[in-house]
Amino acid sequence: METVTANTTIREAMRVLDRSQTKLCVATDTSGKVIRTLTDGDVRRALLGGATLDSHIGNLPGKEPITFPEGTPREPLLQAMRSHSINAVVIVDKAGAPVDVIARTTLENLILLSPPHMGTAEVVFIQQAFDENWVAPAGPHLARFEEGLKAVSGRQHALALSSGSAGLHLALRVLGIGAGERVYVSDLTFIASLQPILYEGAIPVLIDAEPEGWNMSPVALGRKLEIDAVQGQLPSAIIVVHLYGQSADMDSIVALADRYGVPIIEDAAESLGATYRNRPSGAHGLLSVFSFNGNKIITTSGGGALVSDRGDLVEKARNLSQQGRDTAEHYQHSQIAYNYRMSNILAGIGIAQLGHLPDRVARRRAVFARYQDGFRDIPGIRFQGDLAGGHGTRWLTVIDLDPDRIARHPYQFMRRLRAHGIETRPAWKPMHMQPLCHGMEFVPHDPVMAVSPGLFLRSLCLPSGSSLSVVDQDRVIEAVRQIVSEE
Numbered sequence: 001m002e003t004v005t006a007n008t009t010i011r012e013a014m015r016v017l018d019r020s021q022t023k024l025c026v027a028t029d030t031s032g033k034v035i036r037t038l039t040d041g042d043v044r045r046a047l048l049g050g051a052t053l054d055s056h057i058g059n060l061p062g063k064e065p066i067t068f069p070e071g072t073p074r075e076p077l078l079q080a081m082r083s084h085s086i087n088a089v090v091i092v093d094k095a096g097a098p099v100d101v102i103a104r105t106t107l108e109n110l111i112l113l114s115p116p117h118m119g120t121a122e123v124v125f126i127q128q129a130f131d132e133n134w135v136a137p138a139g140p141h142l143a144r145f146e147e148g149l150k151a152v153s154g155r156q157h158a159l160a161l162s163s164g165s166a167g168l169h170l171a172l173r174v175l176g177i178g179a180g181e182r183v184y185v186s187d188l189t190f191i192a193s194l195q196p197i198l199y200e201g202a203i204p205v206l207i208d209a210e211p212e213g214w215n216m217s218p219v220a221l222g223r224k225l226e227i228d229a230v231q232g233q234l235p236s237a238i239i240v241v242h243l244y245g246q247s248a249d250m251d252s253i254v255a256l257a258d259r260y261g262v263p264i265i266e267d268a269a270e271s272l273g274a275t276y277r278n279r280p281s282g283a284h285g286l287l288s289v290f291s292f293n294g295n296k297i298i299t300t301s302g303g304g305a306l307v308s309d310r311g312d313l314v315e316k317a318r319n320l321s322q323q324g325r326d327t328a329e330h331y332q333h334s335q336i337a338y339n340y341r342m343s344n345i346l347a348g349i350g351i352a353q354l355g356h357l358p359d360r361v362a363r364r365r366a367v368f369a370r371y372q373d374g375f376r377d378i379p380g381i382r383f384q385g386d387l388a389g390g391h392g393t394r395w396l397t398v399i400d401l402d403p404d405r406i407a408r409h410p411y412q413f414m415r416r417l418r419a420h421g422i423e424t425r426p427a428w429k430p431m432h433m434q435p436l437c438h439g440m441e442f443v444p445h446d447p448v449m450a451v452s453p454g455l456f457l458r459s460l461c462l463p464s465g466s467s468l469s470v471v472d473q474d475r476v477i478e479a480v481r482q483i484v485s486e487e
Contacts, residue, residue: 001101003028006035006058010046013038013057022088022103026065027057033096036062067092070099071415078107091419099486100416107421111476114295114396117467119356125348137322139344141351146305148354152272153290154283155307157314160347161321164269164291164304166340168239169196170317171265171287171306177202177236184224186216186241186248186267187430187442188452193241193267194431205235206432208445209452212385215248216240217445218256224443225260238264242271242281243428244461245297245364245395249387250276250284265289269304270395272297273361277389282307297360297393297466298353300346361393363466367473368394371462374477378484380405396464398427399480403458406484410460413483420479427459 002016003026016025017040025038038057046060047053066080067090077089081104091100129141142160149158161167177183179201185194187206197204207224210217221238228234238257240248257264264285268274272290274281282288287310292303308314319325324337342350368383375381380402386392401410414424430452432442444450463476 001026001098003098004057005029007056008058009054009056010043010051010060011053014043014053017043020101022101024088024090024101025057026090026098026101028098031095031097034065034067034090034092034098037065037090038062065090067096067098069094070412070419072419074107074110074418074421077102077419078104081107091416100419102419106475107419109472110421111423111463111468111472112465113423113425113461113463114465115467116294116299116301117356117360117465118299119352121352121355122349125352126345129345129348134344137341137343139347141344141348142342145342145347145350145354148351149290149305149307152280152354152357153288153305153307154280155288156309157307157311159306159314159318159321160342160350161304161306161340162342163302163340164267164289164293165192165196166321166338167289167291167304167306168193168265168267169199169338170320170340171289172196172200172202172237173320174287174313174316175237175263175265181236182228182233183237183239184221184235184262185239185431186243187432188214188243188428188455189241189267189431190269190428191431191434191436192269193239194437197239198436202236204431204437204440206430206437206440206442208443208450209243209455210249210445211451213243213246213249213387213390214384214451214455215243215246215387216253217451218249218252220443220445221253222256225256225262229260234260235262238262239267240264240285241267241269242274242392244384244398245271245274245393246384246386247271247274247276247281247390247392251389254284263287269293270296271393273357274393275391276387281393286310287313292350292353297364297395298350298357300342300350300353303342303346303350305342360466363468364394364397364464365392367464367466367468368397370470370473371397371399371477374474375399375480378406378481381484394464396461398459398461400455400459408483410458413460413480416483417476417479420475422476422479423463425461427456427461429456 087104146158188209266285266288268282269291271281287308290305292300320337321340326332382400
């Protein structure tokens, strides 16, 4: 953004307008505060009214400039532009100095973080379910979708459910984990990875991230297992999260779990389509869970799945997901159970979406590669690493901002980008920093230095959807670069 003063001539202001993408010239006083704006229309009216190219813009008639403070949400900005019939507004700091100019076109074309990417086949399967009256949580689409899930997950058994959280809950139930038992879980994750542990009254133990791939630290895990083995309080399970579509170091984690005889549950909610050591993500633990929420790699609107090579565990989960009915001609129930099954209609969406999985992964990885290229020359921006042997989905591209090189906090980036019609969000807030988890045991990667808090405080998730156009991604890159350059 280029500013001028009240003594700037119309001729000079026209040159600024010609260089400006938003076609808005911002004038400031000697203290740097905005005093007026100038558009092509203002120039035309001034010249028709008798001004010359050498007239100072401070002497031209004009209305009070429309400005907004930093952090103003998108809707008030749009509302002001529409009500005043203007195409841009000025964003100012607390002192009234201009920090940005927001164009109306950028706000009306909102770039979302990770929107659903739908095709045309989904409607065909939905219509078929209606035509054949298979609208209950049973039907041919459900069976076909589960067959597809077995294929992409490399597992022998699959159960389609209402959510990934339902899958984690059932995984704990079929392993018989109950009140007072300890469950290790990744610290840097979404709360859904931890809530099912609390459903059962079990005790979460929060394991820190490692600094390269940001997933569960084998160093912290090994140290905690060794201590708990000596104390006779080994966990009943380890829930490993594959963060943002990148696989955890499963070689190291599986070796540790096997050494101490602890089963692994993989929370692969964000990593369907990823691989590790040429095996699908979710093919390494005893049980694994996927999510098909609207923002995931593929979606069934809402939904999830539990997969395993243990048919007895999956069938037990299947019974629990359908209210736990006993084998009898009448309705008889002997245990607490749930209504967790996916519907046949949603499974139809899933069938169509599974067919696009390789393409969706390839597109998100291409988005990540463009971000890498777009920020390659900026010191202080780094990305989540791919561990050796891992091929992630890059479900979300997350930038890690080095505070020694980039002065602005991720929230400042987030608010400025929001004003540009670009949706971003902070990295996951670690579980040990959540009010719900107050007092829970946290095991840092290094005894004197935790990793996950720093990642939370430094990182920002960028728009990463598989339908993101190159034009819109360039808009994101340009906006981030502009914010960095204004330090």
